[in-house]
Amino acid sequence: MNYYDNNGSLVIKGLKDFNIEEILECGQCFRFIKLDDLKYSVTALGRVLTAEQKGDSLTLYDCTADEFEAKWRHYFDMDRDYGAIKEKISCDDEIMRSAVNYAGGIRLLNQEPYECLLSFIISQNNNIPRIKGIIAAMSNKYGTDGNFPTLEQLSDVTEDDLFALKMGFRNKYIYDAVHKLLAGEVRLDTLIDMPCDEAREELKKIKGVGNKVADCVLLFSLGHREVFPIDVWVRRVVSELYFDGEEQSLNAIADFARNKWGELAGYAQQYLFYYARSGSMGKQTNP
DNA sequence: CGCCAGGGCACCG
DNA sequence: CGGTGCCATGGC
Numbered sequence: 001m002n003y004y005d006n007n008g009s010l011v012i013k014g015l016k017d018f019n020i021e022e023i024l025e026c027g028q029c030f031r032f033i034k035l036d037d038l039k040y041s042v043t044a045l046g047r048v049l050t051a052e053q054k055g056d057s058l059t060l061y062d063c064t065a066d067e068f069e070a071k072w073r074h075y076f077d078m079d080r081d082y083g084a085i086k087e088k089i090s091c092d093d094e095i096m097r098s099a100v101n102y103a104g105g106i107r108l109l110n111q112e113p114y115e116c117l118l119s120f121i122i123s124q125n126n127n128i129p130r131i132k133g134i135i136a137a138m139s140n141k142y143g144t145d146g147n148f149p150t151l152e153q154l155s156d157v158t159e160d161d162l163f164a165l166k167m168g169f170r171n172k173y174i175y176d177a178v179h180k181l182l183a184g185e186v187r188l189d190t191l192i193d194m195p196c197d198e199a200r201e202e203l204k205k206i207k208g209v210g211n212k213v214a215d216c217v218l219l220f221s222l223g224h225r226e227v228f229p230i231d232v233w234v235r236r237v238v239s240e241l242y243f244d245g246e247e248q249s250l251n252a253i254a255d256f257a258r259n260k261w262g263e264l265a266g267y268a269q270q271y272l273f274y275y276a277r278s279g280s281m282g283k284q285t286n287p
Numbered sequence: 288c289g290c291c292a293g294g295g296c297a298c299c300g
Numbered sequence: 301c302g303g304t305g306c307c308a309t310g311g312c
Contacts (some may be wrong), residue, residue: 027293122295127292128308168308173295210295231293249302273293 002206003068009067010060017082019105020053025275026106028220030119030132031139031148043139045071045112046147077107082267089268091262095241096268099233099275106270113188114181115148116221117203118211121173126146137165154178173208196224211250225266228257234269237276 003012024032024040031043039052049072050061074080086104090096115204123131135148142149142157155178162171180186186206191199196218203214215229228234228255239248242256261268 123292124294125307126294126309127294127311130292134309163308166309169306170308208295210293216293229293231291232291277293 003065006059008062008064010063010065011059012060012068012078013056015053015056015058015078017075017086017104017105018053018056018058018078018107020051020058021075022103022105022274023107023109026103026270027128027277028109028216028270029111030123030128030135031115043147044115074110077110080107082107085264085267085270086271089264089271093260096271099268099271103271103274103278106274108225108266108270109229109273110223111146111221113191113217113221114151117188117206117209117217118148118174118177118212118258120216120220121177121206121208122167122170123216124170124173124208124213126170134165134167138162138167141165151178151181155182170208173206176207177209191222196227198210199224200227219269226258226263228254228261228265228269230254230257230269231273233276234273237272 001012001014002014003010005011006013020038020040021034022043028260029042029044034040035041035050036052038054040050042049042051049063051060052059060068063072063178086100089259090100119131120134122134123254126134136146139146142153144153154174157175158177159175162174165171167174177186181188186202191202194202199222200211200214200218203209203217204211212229212231215227218227219229235248235250235253238253238256239246248256257265257268
């Protein structure tokens with residue numbers, strides 16, 4: 001991978017295992033707009049970035065090399081060898097081989113913990129289009145220039161204000177998160193140095209944060225690639241493909257994933273999630 | 288109309 | 301402890 005400036009835009013060449021559509025559409029983030037095939041506007045890290053991919057080259061519009069190094073190289077997890085990861089998790093697993101081949105350009109983003117936390121609180125018992133809509137509404141109402149609102153910008157927002165954004169019963173959870181963070185009762189900046197299980201328990205101090213939401217934050221924003229968030233899709237696809245259709249308990253699936261994929265379970269989870277939603281299982285089962 | 292969605296809580300026995 | 305209803309909303 002190398003890059004050069006082209007009239008104020010940055011062109012990155014030689015990408016491997018990278019597909020901007022799969023990366024953004026795989027359900028790990030919610031602040032993006034599709035402009036065209038393989039062309040997206042991504043809102044993250046305090047700015048709106050337009051990115052367009054053609055083959056193994058990615059153009060970041062209006063972006064300097066310094067900004068790329070400071071933000072996007074890490075955000076898109078560009079220094080990791082996904083070829084090796086895919087080979088390890090699928091070498092003796094034909095099911096995972098299929099999932100990996102289905103969307104081989106997925107990468108796990110390194111998102112901001114604060115935004116990731118609030119986003120996945122909103123995600124609970126919800127569907128992706130509606131999650132995106134609620135987060136967009138919250139950003140437009142309380143953020144600056146459509147950016148995700150800061151903690152300070154949410155500090156005076158009431159539960160009723162949040163309810164008006166159509167987030168339903170999750171309003172109390174967002175309110176609790178904002179005020180536990182403001183009070184320093186939960187400190188996201190300390191989580192990065194904690195062992196995974198300890199960080200998970202810390203996150204679960206917030207109302208509306210259970211294992212699944214906490215695991216998404218650990219996986220998508222705190223670099224804990226060994227966690228395996230289990231939502232209804234993942235539970236379904238693992239039960240279907242690895243247990244002959246027999247519905248497994250959450251604990252059984254967690255044990256299975258830890259034993260099978262270990263430190264790489266988070267990657268495996270994301271390939272499976274995308275495979276389940278977009279692939280043959282995506283169109284729901286017939287009665 | 289009923290079911291479902293990147294779940295978790297409160298309340299039960 | 302493990303199981304069960306409930307929570308708002310909108311798409312299908």
